[in-house]
Amino acid sequence: MGPVPEAVTTRPGYVRRFTVTERIVHWTHATAFFALLATGLVLYLPSLSVWISRRNLVKNIHIWTAVAWAVALVAVFVVGNRRALRDSWREVEALDRDDRRWLVGGKAKQGRFNAGQKVNVILTVAFAVLFAVSGFFLWLGERNTTYRLDGAVPLHDALMFASLLLLVGHLYLAVIHPSTRHALRGITRGDVREDWAKKQHSKWVNPDQ
Amino acid sequence: MNDRLIGRAGFLGLLGVGTAGLFYGRNVQDFVGRVVPKQLQAIVPTDGWRIYTIGDSVPNISPVSYRLAVGGMVDGPRTFTLDDLKALKRVEQISTFHCVTGWIVNNVHWAGFRIKDLLDEVKPHAGATAIRFVSAEPGYDDSLTLDQAMLGDVLLAYEMDGGPLPRPHGAPLRLVIPDMYGYKNVKWITRIELLPKPTAGYWEQHGYDVNAWVGRSNGNGPSA
Numbered sequence: 346m347g348p349v350p351e352a353v354t355t356r357p358g359y360v361r362r363f364t365v366t367e368r369i370v371h372w373t374h375a376t377a378f379f380a381l382l383a384t385g386l387v388l389y390l391p392s393l394s395v396w397i398s399r400r401n402l403v404k405n406i407h408i409w410t411a412v413a414w415a416v417a418l419v420a421v422f423v424v425g426n427r428r429a430l431r432d433s434w435r436e437v438e439a440l441d442r443d444d445r446r447w448l449v450g451g452k453a454k455q456g457r458f459n460a461g462q463k464v465n466v467i468l469t470v471a472f473a474v475l476f477a478v479s480g481f482f483l484w485l486g487e488r489n490t491t492y493r494l495d496g497a498v499p500l501h502d503a504l505m506f507a508s509l510l511l512l513v514g515h516l517y518l519a520v521i522h523p524s525t526r527h528a529l530r531g532i533t534r535g536d537v538r539e540d541w542a543k544k545q546h547s548k549w550v551n552p553d554q
Numbered sequence: 555m556n557d558r559l560i561g562r563a564g565f566l567g568l569l570g571v572g573t574a575g576l577f578y579g580r581n582v583q584d585f586v587g588r589v590v591p592k593q594l595q596a597i598v599p600t601d602g603w604r605i606y607t608i609g610d611s612v613p614n615i616s617p618v619s620y621r622l623a624v625g626g627m628v629d630g631p632r633t634f635t636l637d638d639l640k641a642l643k644r645v646e647q648i649s650t651f652h653c654v655t656g657w658i659v660n661n662v663h664w665a666g667f668r669i670k671d672l673l674d675e676v677k678p679h680a681g682a683t684a685i686r687f688v689s690a691e692p693g694y695d696d697s698l699t700l701d702q703a704m705l706g707d708v709l710l711a712y713e714m715d716g717g718p719l720p721r722p723h724g725a726p727l728r729l730v731i732p733d734m735y736g737y738k739n740v741k742w743i744t745r746i747e748l749l750p751k752p753t754a755g756y757w758e759q760h761g762y763d764v765n766a767w768v769g770r771s772n773g774n775g776p777s778a
Binding site for chain 2: 388389390391394395398399400401435437438439440441442444445463464467468470471472474475478479482483486487488489490491492493494495496497498499500502503504506
């Protein structure tokens with residue numbers, strides 16, 4: 346396991362939580378997610394399909410949004426701060442003893458990401474990969490039924506429901522819940538208050554420093 | 555166990571379960587369809603239907619003013635009201651609906667009439683070998699050979715699952731040909747023509763096979 350990046354002070358009383366690259370990845374994914382969710386629901390729910398109709402248009406927006414999403418993420422990876430992404434992913438993957446205790450409801454010190462955030466990232470990335478794979482087979486199978494997989498439609502549907510649940514929890518914690526909503530500043534402006542970080546992420550920002 | 559392996563195992567496990575879902579997801583969906591109450595179908599359409607249209611809006615046809623025009627190579631071209639069509643010998647069947655995009659709806663209960671009983675009313679010419687169905691959706695049509703149209707489970711339906719055919723499903727009249735993909739099952743039919751040979755329908759002009767046999771067309775086997 347690589348060294349956990351140390352908290353860097355950006356201005357008095359604030360520490361950097363996310364690099365520009367990480368923030369761009371987040372907002373690229375978030376924007377694409379909402380566009381794909383909106384168009385996907387129109388394609389999926391009969392009541393919306395009847396109301397909006399224009400299936401070809403909606404479907405084209407859905408498919409090209411997905412293509413733009415993938416291209417944008419690859420582009421960010423190519424020109425962005427790969428090291429920051431790799432380090433963050435390593436932190437996310439590392440669910441240590443404290444994280445495991447925290448996940449089952451116990452009190453434990455947390456690093457730059459708490460265990461819930463780690464699980465959220467793992468779920469989000471896995472869902473994104475599966476969305477992309479099942480979506481690709483939906484697209485391909487429609488052109489040539491040889492490549493049609495029985496479960497592509499149910500999987501794509503199930504991922505939508507799972508992602509929606511995850512999104513509701515994510516939005517609640519990021520925007521509403523009093524003790525966590527300061528994290529929103531981290532993903533918009535990059536830095537967070539040091540005293541907040543010390544309290545919420547004490548293994549990341551050492552309180553003795 | 556290495557801490558890092560836990561997160562990675564979780565991630566790869568999710569991908570593994572998801573990939574298995576690509577192949578077995580339909581079984582799960584069938585199960586979910588049995589446990590989700592009917593009242594929730596507005597948000598969880600577990601009956602499996604997706605509503606596909608090509609136009610800007612879904613045709614909204616009054617059953618009272620509805621007229622079906624039957625013409626082309628026939629001795630007696632005429633129009634039918636919905637009551638005229640309901641006076642034809644009623645048939646019911648339960649069949650499976652396959653969309654070319656991969657979703658399937660099992661055990662759809664249709665009621666309507668056989669095409670032969672309609673054609674007996676208009677007397678097709680001997681040279682007519684194909685039948686074209688024109689939808690109220692501008693630009694949408696499709697055709698079958700008469701042999702295909704005379705298959706034992708082909709019907710023109712005005713009822714579905716015990717009630718009048720719903721608007722999203724083609725009210726007041728749609729074609730049902732279970733052996734072919736949904737795009738041949740024209741909805742909102744307002745005109746029928748007898749022709750010397752089949753013409754390429756909307757989706758066939760966009761690359762799909764004319765003979766859309768389920769499981770043996772559109773890249774999968776010979777389409778004949």
